[in-house]
Amino acid sequence: xxxxxxxxxxxxxxxxxxPPGCPAHGLxxxxxxxxxxxxxxNLDELYEELRDEHGPVAPALLHDDVPMWVVLGHAENxxxxxxxxxxxxDSRIWNPLLEGMVKPDHPLMPHIAWEPIxxxxxxxxxxxxxxxxxxxxxxxDHRGIRRYINRSTQRLVNEFCEQGRADLVGxxxxxxxxxxxxxxxxxxxxxxxxxVQATRDMLRGTETAIASxxxxxxxxxxxxxxxxxxxxxxxxxxLMSHPARLTxxxxxxxxxxxxxxxxxxxxxxxxxxxxxxxTDPRFRAQLKGGxxxxxxxxxxxxxxxxxxxxxxxxxxxxxxxxxxxxIRKGDGLLFGIAPGNVDPRVRPDLAANMQGNRSHxxxxxxxxxxxxxxxxxxxxxxxxxxxxxxxxxxxLDCDEEELSWRQSIASRHLVDLPVRxxxxxxxxxTMAPSLNQVPAPRPAWQVSTAPRxxxxxxxxxxxxxxxxxxxxxRKPGAWRRLVRWWKGY
Ligand code: HEM
Numbered sequence: 001x002x003x004x005x006x007x008x009x010x011x012x013x014x015x016x017x018x019p020p021g022c023p024a025h026g027l028x029x030x031x032x033x034x035x036x037x038x039x040x041x042n043l044d045e046l047y048e049e050l051r052d053e054h055g056p057v058a059p060a061l062l063h064d065d066v067p068m069w070v071v072l073g074h075a076e077n078x079x080x081x082x083x084x085x086x087x088x089x090d091s092r093i094w095n096p097l098l099e100g101m102v103k104p105d106h107p108l109m110p111h112i113a114w115e116p117i118x119x120x121x122x123x124x125x126x127x128x129x130x131x132x133x134x135x136x137x138x139x140x141d142h143r144g145i146r147r148y149i150n151r152s153t154q155r156l157v158n159e160f161c162e163q164g165r166a167d168l169v170g171x172x173x174x175x176x177x178x179x180x181x182x183x184x185x186x187x188x189x190x191x192x193x194x195x196v197q198a199t200r201d202m203l204r205g206t207e208t209a210i211a212s213x214x215x216x217x218x219x220x221x222x223x224x225x226x227x228x229x230x231x232x233x234x235x236x237x238x239l240m241s242h243p244a245r246l247t248x249x250x251x252x253x254x255x256x257x258x259x260x261x262x263x264x265x266x267x268x269x270x271x272x273x274x275x276x277x278x279t280d281p282r283f284r285a286q287l288k289g290g291x292x293x294x295x296x297x298x299x300x301x302x303x304x305x306x307x308x309x310x311x312x313x314x315x316x317x318x319x320x321x322x323x324x325x326x327i328r329k330g331d332g333l334l335f336g337i338a339p340g341n342v343d344p345r346v347r348p349d350l351a352a353n354m355q356g357n358r359s360h361x362x363x364x365x366x367x368x369x370x371x372x373x374x375x376x377x378x379x380x381x382x383x384x385x386x387x388x389x390x391x392x393x394x395x396l397d398c399d400e401e402e403l404s405w406r407q408s409i410a411s412r413h414l415v416d417l418p419v420r421x422x423x424x425x426x427x428x429x430t431m432a433p434s435l436n437q438v439p440a441p442r443p444a445w446q447v448s449t450a451p452r453x454x455x456x457x458x459x460x461x462x463x464x465x466x467x468x469x470x471x472x473x474r475k476p477g478a479w480r481r482l483v484r485w486w487k488g489y
Contacts, residue, residue: 028061035070035334035409036063036107043309043407047072047339056343057323057333062409063107066096068313069325069333074343074361076323077335080314081366087314087333088122089368090114094315095330110205111312111410116250117257119368126367128244133254134371136238140184145375146382152179153386154429161390164423165397167416168387169271174200176383177266181259184375186227186234190219203264204406220255224248258372264411266376268307271414273298273384275403276305278396278419286353294385296355298377302362303347303354308411309338311364334409337361394421 028034033050040046047070050058056073071077080087091112096102102112114120118129156175160166175196182191198212206212223236228248231237235258240251276283277297286292292300314333321327340361342350354360363370370376388394397418406413 028065030059030067032059032061032067034061034065035068036061041407043409044338044342047336051339051343055323057325057327060334064101064103066101066106067332069322069327069331070310070339071314071322071333071336072339072343073323074340074346077337077340077361078365080322080333080335081364081368084122084367086317086320088317089120089314090122091120091313091315091332093317093330094313094332095328096332098330107205108312108409115253117253119257119261122367129246129250129254130367130371132239132242132244132246133258135242135244136235137371137375139233139238140235140375142374142378145180145184146378148183149176149180149379149382150386151429152176152183153383154390154427155179157387157390157424158426158429161424161426165418165420167418168274169414169417172383172387173271173274173414173417174267176270177263177379180375180379181262184235185220185223185255185259186232186236187219187223190223195219199259199263203260216259217252217256220252220259223255224252261370262372262376264413265307266379268305268411268413269298269301269376269380270383271417272305272307273301273380274387275414275417276301277384277388278394278417279400279403282351282353292353294388295377295381298380298384299356299358299360300354303341303357303360304350305412306337306341306360306362308362310409311335311337312410335361335364337364390424390427391419391421394419396420 027039033046033053034040035043035046050060050070051072056071056076058070058072060068060070062068071080091097091114094102094112097112102109106112118126118133121129153172153176156172156179160171166172178196178199179188179191182188182195195216198215201212202209202216224240225248227234227236227240231241236251236255239246239254246254273294283292283297283300312334314335316327316329316331316333318329319327322333327333341347346359347354363373363376397420403417404415406415
């Protein structure tokens, strides 16, 4: 925001602080709230305060008191995302950056720095780069990937099933998306603990983040070189052979974008769904009553705890208006996914079940809308379903209050999810893929759920190692499998 925008808050001198003893003490210049520091420990509460004070688009301050609009309204966020002539993702037009207010060591610099990748491009260049990504995605064999997700889940569960306890964040949610994405990209051999650790380390920004970045980039560069020499049936080769003619550097950068976009968010989604299923009485009741399926639980989680809380950032290409606010050319706007999802104008009752409604903001919208959302849903649907089938008696192994999150402006990450269950035998994961039970894919672009089937009697328990048979066993419906899990057999 420009200094003129500050005056919209009613404060004449944007640099003046509140007098001592004033309840506004602790606010930043212009009486604006800070999205960082001790007053921003609970960002969800802070967004609600901002909504009460300012409405659907609120002025606030980032680290170093850099001004930023926070878009809180559902409709206002969608309008911003869907108006590429007014708003873009190119930080090179952001006034505070141009004016030198944003220092090179700003903690949000990894989100701010512009790169020649589809996430920040616009117009024809965006179409070219995104076209290559979506073109490569369109060649993915979704049934095969669902089988792979199921097998990877079985492998991960095998590692802890005999112990009767596990941490479903560290031993499951953080591994499954990496195993699946390495397979999709074309480097299944690179999936291992080191790859997971390096990616987590980098996203957390620890002291070893630079070395970890080098490790992950090294793997992606090797993949690019290998596929340039010898194409195969994988995402990397498809990206390379797309008519958009990406250079090797562009290919590596887009493998990186896809891996990063996919990994962290999908890990968060799986952890959030499992936590809700294990702790939320509302979910328990609905699952027990057969009123919710795993895909519906996933969708509910995308409303209540979106894997990315905000996206940093959009920038105004011209003077414009949003939510009754005058936005100046070069102002920055935070895409507020979490606050947009709880906008009282679309969700007057936050406890109400969204019944599979997909109009949340978790995957964005407009030209940059997430092209990988079906893959993300597939990993979460199949992974959670298969895990609950293997561990029907799984329960939380701590008080719910003991669970903790690592929070940043971009996301909220469950630290661990300790669980207990009766020890189980290992399961054979080498069986023919067609013998794996794979939940059916969801209908594409489903907006609300179809009427639910009447409850069916639960089928007999599945043998831990189904014997090979010429035909795959008939898969029980999602509802029946859920009931079976819920009832513990
Ligand atoms: C739960 C998991 C996921 C969530 C919540 C998520 C969310 C998002 C959001 C909100 C955006 C738009 C950001 C913006 O407005 O610029 C986005 C973009 C993107 N996502 Fe996802 N994503 C997920 C999984 C995936 C997966 C699995 C893939 C790839 C297989 C993927 C690939 C991408 C790419 C390439 C973009 C950039 C698109 C563009 O700028 O045109 N995402 N994602």
